[in-house]
Amino acid sequence: MYALVDCNNFFVSCERVFRPDLEGKAVVVLSNNDGCIVSRSNESKDMGIKMGTPFFKVKHLADAGHLHAFSSNYALYGDLSDRVMSILADAVPRIEIYSIDEAYLHLEGIDPGKVPQLCRELVDKVRKWVGVPVSIGVAPTKTLAKIASHFAKKYKGYKGVCMMDTEAKRLKALELTPIGDVWGVGRRLAPKMQQMSVMTALDFVNRPKDWVERTFSLPVVRTWEELQGHACVEEEREERRKTICTSRSFADMIEDENELMLRVSDFAALCAKKLREEGSAACDVTTFMYTNRFREDLQQYFPSATIRLDVAANSAQEIVGAALRAFRTIYRPGFRYKKAGVIVSNIVPSGAVQGAIFGFDEELRSRQDRLSEVMDKVNRAAAGGTDSSGKSLIRLAAQRPGHFADGIRRDFCSRLYTTSLDDIIEVR
DNA sequence: TCTGGGGTCCTAGGACCC
DNA sequence: TCTGGGGTCCTAGGACCC
Numbered sequence: 212m213y214a215l216v217d218c219n220n221f222f223v224s225c226e227r228v229f230r231p232d233l234e235g236k237a238v239v240v241l242s243n244n245d246g247c248i249v250s251r252s253n254e255s256k257d258m259g260i261k262m263g264t265p266f267f268k269v270k271h272l273a274d275a276g277h278l279h280a281f282s283s284n285y286a287l288y289g290d291l292s293d294r295v296m297s298i299l300a301d302a303v304p305r306i307e308i309y310s311i312d313e314a315y316l317h318l319e320g321i322d323p324g325k326v327p328q329l330c331r332e333l334v335d336k337v338r339k340w341v342g343v344p345v346s347i348g349v350a351p352t353k354t355l356a357k358i359a360s361h362f363a364k365k366y367k368g369y370k371g372v373c374m375m376d377t378e379a380k381r382l383k384a385l386e387l388t389p390i391g392d393v394w395g396v397g398r399r400l401a402p403k404m405q406q407m408s409v410m411t412a413l414d415f416v417n418r419p420k421d422w423v424e425r426t427f428s429l430p431v432v433r434t435w436e437e438l439q440g441h442a443c444v445e446e447e448r449e450e451r452r453k454t455i456c457t458s459r460s461f462a463d464m465i466e467d468e469n470e471l472m473l474r475v476s477d478f479a480a481l482c483a484k485k486l487r488e489e490g491s492a493a494c495d496v497t498t499f500m501y502t503n504r505f506r507e508d509l510q511q512y513f514p515s516a517t518i519r520l521d522v523a524a525n526s527a528q529e530i531v532g533a534a535l536r537a538f539r540t541i542y543r544p545g546f547r548y549k550k551a552g553v554i555v556s557n558i559v560p561s562g563a564v565q566g567a568i569f570g571f572d573e574e575l576r577s578r579q580d581r582l583s584e585v586m587d588k589v590n591r592a593a594a595g596g597t598d599s600s601g602k603s604l605i606r607l608a609a610q611r612p613g614h615f616a617d618g619i620r621r622d623f624c625s626r627l628y629t630t631s632l633d634d635i636i637e638v639r
Numbered sequence: 640t641c642t643g644g645g646g647t648c649c650t651a652g653g654a655c656c657c
Numbered sequence: 658t659c660t661g662g663g664g665t666c667c668t669a670g671g672a673c674c675c
Contacts, residue, residue: 221675242643249643249675267641283643310646310675397673428649430673456645505642552644620641 212323212349212376213442214316214330215356216299218292219344219364221312222250225291226281228342229628238279241266244460245282245620282621290629294341302333315353327374334371350375353444354437357394358384358412381440385412395434400427412438451491451558457481458552462620464503465548471500472538473611474618478553479534480527480603480610486555487583492523492564493555496533498541503549514541522571523557523564526579527586530555531609 218224222240227233237258240250248255248264255278260269272278292311300306305317318326330347337345346369348359355375362384363373375381391401393412407426409415415423416438423435436443457478465471475498486493499515516537524530534553586605593604603610611617 244641244643246641246643263643265642270641313675395673399672428672430649452646454646458644460643462641503642550643 212318212326212351213353213356214303214318214326214347214349215309215353215360216295216314216316216333216345216347217360217364218295218312219346220250220252221292221343222281222283222288223252223255224343225288226284226625227252228291229625233279236279237272237277238281239266239269240281240283241623242283243619243621244462245280245622246460249283280623282624284625284627286627286630287625291341291343295337295343295345298337298340299333302329315356318349323376327372330372330374331370345371347372348375349373350381351440352437352442354394354434355381355384355440358388358392361388361392382413385416385438388412390415393434393438395430395437400431451489451560453558454554454556455482455485455491455493455558456552456554457485458499458550458554459619460550461548461618463618466544466546468542468544471542471548471551472535473609475500475534475538475551475553476531476607476609477611477615478551479531480607481615482534482553482555483525483527483530483583484587486525486530486558486561487587490561491558492525492561493530494520494523494557494559495555496520496530496537497554497556498534498537498551499554500541500548500551502546506547510546512543512546514543516540519557522576523559523561524579525561526583527607528579528582531607535609 223238226238226240233252235254236252237254237260238252239248239255239260241247242249245266248260248262248266248269251260251262258272258278260278266280269278270280273280288311296306296308296314299314299316303316303318304320307315307317309315321329326349330349334345334347337343346360346363348356348361348363349372350356350359359373359375363369363371366373375384388411390396390404390409390411391398393415396404404410404415409418415435418435420432420435423432433443459474459478461474465474479496479498482493482496495517497515497517499513501513502509502511504511518533518537520529520533524533530553586603589605590603603615
């Protein structure tokens with residue numbers, strides 16, 4: 212059996228930990244740049260506010276005092292997430308952290324009779340120790356556990372824990388679950404399935420396997436198996452990410468080449484830092500930029516270019532250098548850019564970087580590595596030990612002076628209740 | 640006026656090789 | 658005159674997730 216622990220309305224719940232006066236009120240948390248709604252309290256869901264709604268469409272509600280909006284504060288959410296996860300990790304043999312607000316608990320070795328009690332205790336403990344409400348769904352597969360956690364969240368009677376431990380409960384839950392709510396059925400597949408008269412998860416599992424195989428691709432067949440109770444999305448995901456991306460929309464559109472280059476340098480330097488943090492190095496560096504796709508009156512341009520390095524790298528100097536080389540091949544004046552970013556890919560462990568290549572300067576590489584190390588240390592110390600801040604005391608000349616987030620709108624940011632003052636922007 | 644950011648996996652089709 | 662077939666690798670794009 213798996214237990215899926217899911218934090219309820221996570222970002223909103225984090226804000227409420229330090230603003231208990233907002234309990235019972237309509238609260239939302241906004242994406243970067245205060246663009247879209249990415250987390251909603253139950254009260255704001257009841258008002259009909261949808262996930263992903265552009266904030267400007269409901270800003271009048273906030274102005275009138277009917278809705279509390281927060282800019283996203285990832286330093287806070289990341290910190291509270293760590294606390295939740297460590298409580299969970301202490302309670303079971305193995306935990307798989309799936310996202311900032313979700314984790315699977317593996318229950319092997321635990322007496323099945325004691326699982327409900329264990330889960331109820333975890334709900335209480337997380338609420339008491341961290342202040343965040345969680346729901347837990349227990350079922351034979353991950354996809355079913357996800358469904359169980361929805362029920363745990365939706366119906367008060369479960370008190371936060373829903374056990375799907377009999378065949379009758381499984382079938383009942385499938386019958387009550389619209390096909391579009393199933394994990395793995397997204398906005399494209401749902402209408403397609405509905406057209407084929409598959410309206411609920413039960414309709415889906417009642418179709419024969421060979422029909423599913425003929426009609427859909429492999430991931431959908433797996434979802435079908437999982438709903439039958441046959442676990443097949445078992446594998447833990449790799450520790451090492453395969454791509455790392457840093458990108459932002461800008462509060463204003465940017466035309467100026469130099470200004471854009473400074474932003475791209477910042478994004479690249481942050482990618483390099485993320486690589487070093489996980490002991491990785493990348494061979495490919497991609498720079499991309501977007502004009503404002505919502506402005507149909509303006510010329511559109513969505514270029515990207517990739518530079519392949521001879522030897523995988525993770526120093527700011529090399530990654531920024533490559534990102535700017537890519538930038539120069541795609542930048543065209545006359546467009547107003549709304550967003551840009553850098554992706555590093557083709558990632559390898561930095562210890563395994565292949566150096567025996569003709570023309571590779573070992574001495575230069577070793578100096579760059581030492582310089583990166585020193586910069587990281589100084590910046591970490593300057594940020595009060597945490598260094599998830601966007602403000603680096605030492606940076607390359609190609610980077611912007613000032614704060615990483617300058618030029619990004621965040622008008623409603625809460626305080627840094629649990630981390631240092633310089634952590635205003637956390638960048639994952 | 641104002642519309643996020645960061646990932647994964649799968650598949651089809653092209654390039655290339657023998 | 659007659660111009661194959663099969664395999665692998667890579668990439669772009671699409672679908673999904675939170």
